[in-house]
Amino acid sequence: MHTMEFARLLLPCLLAAVSVLAAAVAQSPDNCTRRCGDIDVPYPFGLEPPPCAMNNVPFQLNCTTAVGSATKLYSGSLEVTKISVPDNKFWFKTWISRQCYNQTTKSMLTETSWLDLVETNVLSAEDNKIIVLGCNSLAYMRSDTYTIGCVSTCNNTVTPMVNGSCSASAGCCQLDLPKGVRYYQGFFNSLYNTTDPKWRNTPCNYVTVMESAAFNFSTTFLTSTAFYDRDDARTPVVMEWAIAQGTCGDAKIDNTTGYPCVSNNSYCDTNDAGYVCKCHGGYKGNPYIANGCIDIDECTENVPYPCPAPGSCRNTLGNFTCSCPRGESITDGVCKKKQKSTWMALVVGASIGLVVLVVGITCAYLIQERRKLHHIKQKYFRQHGGLLLFQEMRSQQGISFKIFSEEELQQATDNFAEKEVIGHGGHGKVYKGVLKSDVEVAVKRCMTIDEQQKKEFGKEMLILSQINHRNIVKLLGCCLEVEVPMLVYEFIPNGTLFHLLHGNSSRHIPLHTRLRIACESAEALAYLHSCASPPILHGDVKSTNILLNGDLTAKVSDFGASILAPNDESQFVTLVQGTCGYLDPEYMQMCQLTDKSDVYSFGVVLLELLTRKVAFNLKGPENEKSLSMVFLNAMKENKLEDILDDEIKNNDNVEFIEEIAELARQCLEMCGMNRPSMKEVADKLDRLRKVLQHPWAHKDPEELDSLLGESSSVNSGSLVSTGNFSITKKVAMGLEIGR
Incomplete structure (x- = not known):
């Protein structure tokens, strides 16, 4: 079997990708040759290298005039007969596959053709057909994605052969070409053996892809080699071309090609080959050159x-x-x-009247709804103590507190979009927002509150607004014109202490940093308990409510569960709130939130800093779920070292850790009366921090005198009463030795 090798169309090398000029597509210069014989060669095609053609391949063509023959246009080795820029098509000639019976040798001669296009060219599915001719033909076209074929026979008793009529039972069948075909090869499968007498009258079978408009069936195609012999055994084929594969979106962002639709009044479109350029409706011309699309x-x-x-x-x-x-x-x-029509005037008049009526009713409804909404906002504002807040703000000069409108906070948080949520709590969600003044804030949308809280809300907001401590998140303002008030705080960018300790980060946290965070948090709580007027009980102290700024300075936040210190015993009873693992056992039993409840919760935070373990582990064993219980058992059995974080366990830190652990144990006393106050906790942590920063062995006597004076209360306090050999005692001994 002999096979005719078929040259690839438009691209000598299949592996070469379409490579457009790196700069934006330029207009072809005027001195480029734009005609080959009788065929126009419009840009982006050209007969010379760029800029006459868009690029060397596949848009650069060859014009050849052989001796004694006409001038012809070629792409590679294939003859091109026509190019259309508006249709993004061009016409060329391709070969025919055939199977013929040799009467002399009593054997079959088979010649198959194949076609292989580049990735930016495909055969036009709307312009081409697969044509099969022959009385004994089972022929098919095979591609990398499909195999398609048909059987043509000659049965005059069923369908007589007629010129111009293609019928499968009359020696001719046609098939639609699938979309996106870039490669195919023709094949035959004999239906009859070579001795069949039909071969004498119809010696050949054919299969090819051909422009459907150029095919007209003739009975001579079956009885002779007329179909094969015409035009050098070639048939016309239509191909769709594109600038590159992909979509118009790819064309606009592809930095290697530049946007090809450079003409005004042009646009990008796609076909089966990729993306192309076209002129807008009402315009014609070439969209690939500047000012190419004309009216x-x-x-x-x-x-x-x-x-x-x-x-x-x-x-x-x-x-x-x-x-x-x-x-x-x-x-x-x-x-x-x-x-002129009187009834038309009536219809028009009635229509206009109806429109005016509908518009009037709609406007009245909208005005009424706006007034209703305004009254509702005023009602909420009064319920939440807004009038009291205004009066107090006017009477107190220099207060940096603002009452925000709902619209301001909606704009700041992109209408409270989920993507702006930076935290969830038991009392609501926290959103990041940016005010019109470009100030970043944290906006907390609270859950429902009861009537008693509504009455006290304005007063409490005023008190919280006056809190000015460097370790407490500043309350900038609130929104009172909604059913549940919203709070606006300063934005702290570095996350929470919980995420620092328990997040995925393996960041090393030295003991002095942990001690500083604990000391700053304790000072903030001591300020709320001792310096605020009236005192404020936080009610939900935990590591997630201690925020950290850029240099890991602690900021106590989330006063959603906070209350003002009650004036009499009747005000003590409240609904138990808080977080599992941090809740004061006495508070859970008595439903009485006191300053010692905050002390207990802070003791759990101290344990998190020492152990880097979560306060409550639901997945742990029953006796290891609560971190406070694990710690107290370890202290009781003298196994504190077993639960400490490995990062801070060393010989230099052991005495400091024991002091902090003892302080945490005192905070976790079951009876609130036996716990130290937050002021005492803050003072003890501050003294430990100073000793850690200024070791006694390296200090002069005057500084040691100062440290000893500060620590005297510790020596007489509960730390010494445990029998531990405390750091402050060692400072005193060092002082005696130095003297």
Whole structure:
């Protein structure tokens, strides 16, 4: 079997990708050759290298004039007969696959052709057909994605052979070409053996891809080699081409090609090959060159005339308009005189009246709804103590507190979008927002509150607004015109202590940093308990409510569970709130939130800093779920070292850790009366921090005197009463030795 090798179309090398000029597509210069024989060669195609052609391959073509023959246009080794820029197509000639019976040798001769296009070219599915001819033919085309074929036979008793009529039972069958075909090869499968007498009259079978408009069946195609012999055994084929594969979105962001649609009034479109350029409707020309798309004068170029007689046509950019003589209008495509109608006037008048009525009712409804909304906002504002807040703000000069509108906070948080949520709590969600002044804030939308809380809300907001401590998140303002008030705090960017200790980060946290965070948090709580007027009980102290700024300075936050210190015993009873693992056992039993409840919760935070373990582990064993219980058992069994964080366990830190652990144990006393106050806790942590920063062995006597003076209360306090050999004792001993 002999195989005719078929040259690849448009691209000598299949592996070469389409490579457009790195700069934006340029206009072809005027000195480029734009004709080969009788064929126009428009840009982006060209007969010379760029810039005459868009690039060397596949847009650069060859014009060849052989001796004694006509001038022909080639892409590679294939002859091109026509190029269309508006249709993004060109026509070329391809070979025919055939199977013929040799009467002399009693054998079959098979010649198969194949076609292989580049990735930016495909065969046009709408312009081409797969043609199979023969009386004994089972032929098919095979590609990398499909195999398709048909059987053609000659049975005159069923269907007589007639010129111009292609029928599968009359020696001819046609198949639609699938979309996106870049490669195919023709094959045959004999239906009859070589001794069949039918071969004597119809010696050959054929299969090819061919332009459907160029094919007209003839009975001579079956009885002779006329189909194969015409035009050097080639048939016309239509191909769609594109600038590159992909979509128009790819064309605009592809930095290697530049946007190809450079002409005004052009746009990007796609076909089966990739993306191409076209002129807008009402324009024609070449969209690949500057100013290539020009206006179509529909009034002179259209046949027939586009406007009805006796009307006139006026050309506009990209379009045209028709007009009739005065007193006439276009009706059913003809200029006719306008007819006055009284009923039409009535209909128009009634329609206008109805529209005015509907608009009036709608406007009245909207005004009423706006007033209703305004009254609701005023009602909420009064319920939440807004009037009291205004009066106090006027009477107190220099207070940096603002009452925000709901609209301001909606704009700041992108209408409270989920993507702006930076935290969840038992009392609501926290959103990051940016005010019009470019100030970053944290906006907390609270859950529902009861009537008693509504009455006290304005007063409490005023008190919280006056809190000014460097380790407490500043309350900047609130929004009172909603059912549940919203709070606006300063934005702290570095997350929470919980995420620092328990997050995925393996960040090393030295003991002095942990001690500083603990000391700053304790000072903030001591300020709330001792310096605020009236005192404030936080009610939900935990590591997630201690925020950290850029240098890991602690900021106590989330006063959603906070209350003002009660004036009498009747005010003590409250609903138990807080977080599992941090809740004061006495508070859970008595439902009485006191300052010692905050001390207990802070003791759990101290344990987190020492152990880097979570306060409550649901997945742990029953006796290891609560960190406080694990710690107290370890202290009781003298196994503190077993639960400490490995990062801070060393010989230099052991005494400091024991002091901090003892302080945590005192905070976790079951009876609140036996716990130290937050002021005492803060003082002890501050003294430990100073000793850690200024070791006694390296200090002069005067500084040691100062440290000893500060620590005297510790020596007489509960730390010494445990029998531990405390750091402050060692400072005193060092002082005696130095003297």
